[in-house]
Amino acid sequence: MKQIIPVLKREFYGYFRSPVAYVFLVVFLVVSSGLTFYLGRFFDSRVASLDVFFSMQPWIYTFFISAVGMRLWAEEKRSGTWELLFTLPIRVLEGVLGKFLAGWAFISVGIVLTFPLIFTVGYLGDPDWGPIFTGYLGSILMAGSFLAVCSFTSALTKNQVISFVISVVINLGLVFLGWSVFTNFLSFLPPSWVDAFSNFSYTTHFNAFTRGLIVFKDIVFFLSLSFASLLLTVLVLER
């Protein structure tokens, strides 16, 4: 597993070797804050919390993380560099984990850079710091799952656009399953079925984090979804 480090380092610095990373970070921060303040009416809520900010995140991640993740393997396949990578003495799993962890670290940088929002609520009122901390923790965990799904879809093709579209569809589906509008639409089904569906959703498992709760099954959900997606990535690449 030692070989994960060079892959991780190359991939992580690789983001910053092109302007794409900076464009991504700026747009991500502008959109995250913009949606919080304008669409979420942050000031109108008159509550010193980041609930509104966190509630937007699954929707933002659906597009932004798919954009980061689409190049993970599709670009390597298109340029042929995966042939070079997998003829070096590393296991496919090490390559997959190295690239995934680099992408996750990069997205985490973006998430952490939203810290001025924390200062804003701290300045405006007396927030409960617990849910803010757990919200960020959950957000990073959830981002990992989004990215792992993208890693899998990216391994399926050498076309980044196809990878982006498939990952948006899958991730959007996993957001929808826990969205109240969607679950209300399923009210003709027995409640246990609706619960079962919504248990496969990012939002269902993320909600507890935003309320200040770290629930074991939520952590297991995000980690197992990431693990399963990465395992599928390995299987696709080894095929």
Added chain:
Amino acid sequence: MIEVQSLHKQYGSINAVNGVNFEVNRGEILGFLGPNGAGKSTTMKMITGFVRPTSGSVLIDGLNVQDHPVSVKERIGYMPENGPIYGEMTVEEFLIFIAEIRGFDEVTEREDKIDRVCDLCRLNSVRHQTIETLSKGYKQRVGFAQAVLHDPPILVLDEPTDGLDPNQKKEVRKIIKAMAKNKAIILSTHILEEVTALCTRVIIIAKGQVIADESPDSLMKRNKQYNAIKMGVEDVDLEVVRQSLKELPEVSSAEINEGAVEVYPKNKQSIEALVLKVCRDNEWQISHFEKTPVGLDDVFWELTA
């Protein structure tokens, strides 16, 4: 040592590689020839563990590529076709990445390795340049440098001189030849002159099968023109010359063509001395005398067309 045993690769209904067998020992440079789509690159990809064979096996120093992929890849230096390299990195960053993956964790050792390959491949002037800004020749050299960075006992080079200018080709060939003493090297190429200049053995592959496995010299002997002589004489009827030469037991045939006599030996043996002796005995004035130049082109054409 590389041992390829009954290697098959099937893509859907297409047999890309169909029962390929051969061995390459240390000190050998094996030229891998074949028309486009013959299965050369697929075979190389299976040797390096990138593509999984449908059946058959590849052993590197006795280790099966499928069972011990990491140990095998440690022993191989591979330069893929068209040199796919991370273009956004500088040459040095890229070589550091390769060195780290190859397990050279100590900084001084890593720097020594990188200095050595930069000297060997003359990359010092572009060391801090981004790879995507380099010319094709330099990119090929970077690809070559990463393949030899760890001084591997096995080298697999897929068209290493493709796209290089004549001087660069000469340089890369010189490097390969200099490294050949204690390595088993496989190189694929379309350039037949490269095979005669570099290789100790040639394999021709067509439609996924090995159709020739011999030294460049013996492959050359398959050419009808091998050791044939073309000569002209002054003031003598060419028909008389032709008849005299044809009667020699070492000569298989003699023909008159474009004002010259072409003499073909039996068993591709050398007949220059013999023909010259006949000329001297008959006191013929030789106007020109040449050994017909032969290349692998005709042999390659005959075998693969």
